[in-house]
Amino acid sequence: MAQSVPLALRDIDKEQLLEFLLRYATTQTSVGVQTSRIVVNTTRIAHAYGYELTIMMFQRNIAMTLTPVLEGAEGSYQRLDYAHPVTGMSQHKHSPLNFYLNAELSRLSWYTYDNHPDLAELEARFERILTTQPVNRWLVLYLISQANMCLCLLFGGDLVSSLFVFLGTFLGFLLRQELNRRHAYIYLTICLSAFIASFIVGLGAKWGLEGSPEIALGASVLYLIPGVPFINGIMDLLDGYMLNGLSRLMTAAMIVVSITVGLSGTLLLLGLSLL
Structure with a gap:
């Protein structure tokens, strides 16, 4: 029997969440993360807020569709009948390889999955990672x-x-x-x-x-x-x-x-x- 997603998670602005996920995914691409890891990390954040994520990655662009779901037993997800998915697209970024950012962005996805922070905190943590002082x-x-x-x-x-x-x-x-x-x-x-x-x-x-x-x-x-x-x-x-x-x-x-x-x-x- 499917369990309802907590109300606090349903109240997340899905368009704002989608915009964040696009920036999160393209940032991973720019620092040298392989595609499967980008998909897993980004989907993990979407699941933390009660959404299923479909990703299409191309050479220069990335497209995502975010759909509200119910979480069932054993980590399964059931799409809601009244769900209204949103779709967005963004261009990949070009930045030097950075293995520190690679690891920290992956860690951010696990923190989000375990703690369900609000979007303001998630954005703040993301920006803190991006503005970390680079090696001399x-x-x-x-x-x-x-x-x-x-x-x-x-x-x-x-x-x-x-x-x-x-x-x-x-x-x-x-x-x-x-x-x-x-x-x-x-x-x-x-x-x-x-x-x-x-x-x-x-x-x-x-x-x-x-x-x-x-x-x-x-x-x-x-x-x-x-x-x-x-x-x-x-x-x-x-x-x-x-x-x-x-x-x-x-x-x-x-x-x-x-x-x-x-x-x-x-x-x-x-x-x-x-x-």
């Missing part, structure tokens, strides 16, 4: 450059080559940060970043200072490899979200092409070869 950009820049340098050493590069990799990665990633702040075209950003990073390393090879120029040139662009889009694309395909999976894999492939163009520019300009 210079620290990120140094750590990524150091990681690329270590990868060069790990792959058999000499010390001088790894120092050029550090400098190239530092300047290439700095350029990427600045272009991202100015909302430059993503593939142009990747191409220019790959060119700058590999060009600095290529100068060391051209001057005969590096003992392992092939390893150094290969390592100089590793920070641009789209690991998360590749992983999320495969996971989406395995979960049955074919359009999203193919879209993310194509995005990853385009990033690889952009890296290749930037690296090829260095090789042609300096007359170098990786063979």
Whole structure:
């Protein structure tokens, strides 16, 4: 026998809730969450307020339909005869990957499911997560450059080559940060970043200072490899979200092409070869 949803939950403004869920879902997309997790987290919040949620995700947009339901035994939901669903659509956002936001947004869905806060509190918690002070950009820049340098050493590069990799990665990633702040075209950003990073390393090879120029040139662009889009694309395909999976894999492939163009520019300009 179905149990009635508490009156306080029925009084939630469903249009306001739908608007929040759209922003919540698109924010998850922007920080690198796979589709199945976005659907589960967003649906969990809808269930907390006595609504069933239907989500359609596309490459650039997301559509949702919110329907009032009754909660039955064993977590089942029964649609009400007098239910009036509402539907909304929003565009996906584009932001840097952020695993902290990934975890905190998932935690917010569980808090909502367990505590049923009002929408004002839910909005406040959501905004608090989004406005969390990010990690210092210079620290990120140094750590990524150091990681690329270590990868060069790990792959058999000499010390001088790894120092050029550090400098190239530092300047290439700095350029990427600045272009991202100015909302430059993503593939142009990747191409220019790959060119700058590999060009600095290529100068060391051209001057005969590096003992392992092939390893150094290969390592100089590793920070641009789209690991998360590749992983999320495969996971989406395995979960049955074919359009999203193919879209993310194509995005990853385009990033690889952009890296290749930037690296090829260095090789042609300096007359170098990786063979």
